[in-house]
Amino acid sequence: MSSAQTADTMTATTSLSPSPSRRILLVDDDSITLDLLSHIFHHAGFATSKAASAEAALSSVSEQEPDLALLDISMPxxxxxxxAKRLQVETTVPFMFLTSNNDIKLVREATESGAVGFLVKPFEHTQIVPAVEAALARADEIRQLRRTEANLTAALAAGRETSMAVGLLMAKLQTDRNTAFEVLRDYARSNRCKLNEVAQELLAAEERISTFKTMVANVRTKR
Structure with a gap:
């Protein structure tokens, strides 16, 4: 293997397409494979970055996260x-694998690591772009699910806080749930605040009052 194949290199290739390109990070210690894949993706309208080692790939990702990383499994x-494990922990970059090993165990391990796809060498040139497009589509679905899950978690948390604040008002004002909710909502509207923000403030104030009550009780005990 030549020194060009073992050196840590990164070369940017910009697509000729006038529209914004999706960027793919190609990681392989074989410079011939890197050049071939870069050429194929370039003409398919993708922008690419090349890295001849995992360390070079991490450096590239720290500067600009790609839309997808195509990783050779076996590298020195x-x-x-x-x-892939580093990318999962440290970034949000989706990845797929490139391997010349048909071993079922290795392919299973690659899949379980969170890969959105893989290509097996020797590969058909006509299969490369469709496989990457499918991986990108899968990565987009995962991102959307994560955003939806995050939004749902936030909504549930806000709902719990509002419910607790309504319960607190019911106890303090000796009123029914509907009235307590209307009071909370009207206060939020008149102060141009979000309902859950008012709920958070109310719960925080109650917690402070409880703390002061405990402190007062402690002072009285010491007398």
Missing amino acids: GMSGLEL
């Missing part, structure tokens, strides 16, 4: 599987 030093 840090393997593609190890790099």
Whole structure:
């Protein structure tokens, strides 16, 4: 293997397409494979970055996260599987694997690591772009699910806080739930605040009052 194949290199290739390109990070210690894949993706309208090692890939990602990383599994030093684990922990970059190994166990391990797809060498050139497009679509679905899950979690948390604040008002004002909710809502509207923000403030104030009550009780005990 030549020194060009083992050196840590990163070369940006910009698509000729006038529209914004999706960027793919290609990671392989074989410079011939890197150049071939870069050429194929370039003409398919993608922008690419190349890295000849996992370490070079991490450096590239720290500067600009790609839309997808295509990782060779077997590389000297840090393997593609190890790099994938780093990407999962440290970034939000989706990844797929490139391997010349047909071993079922290795493919299963790659899939379980969170890969959105994989290509097996020797690959048909006509299969590369469709496989990457499918991986990108899968990555987009995962991102959307994560956003939806985050929004749902926030909504549920806000709902719990509002419900607790309504219960607190019911107890303090000796009123029914509907009236307590209307009071909370009207206060939020008149002060141009979100309902859950008012609920948070109310719960925080009650917690402070409880703390002061405890402190007062402690002072009286010491007398």
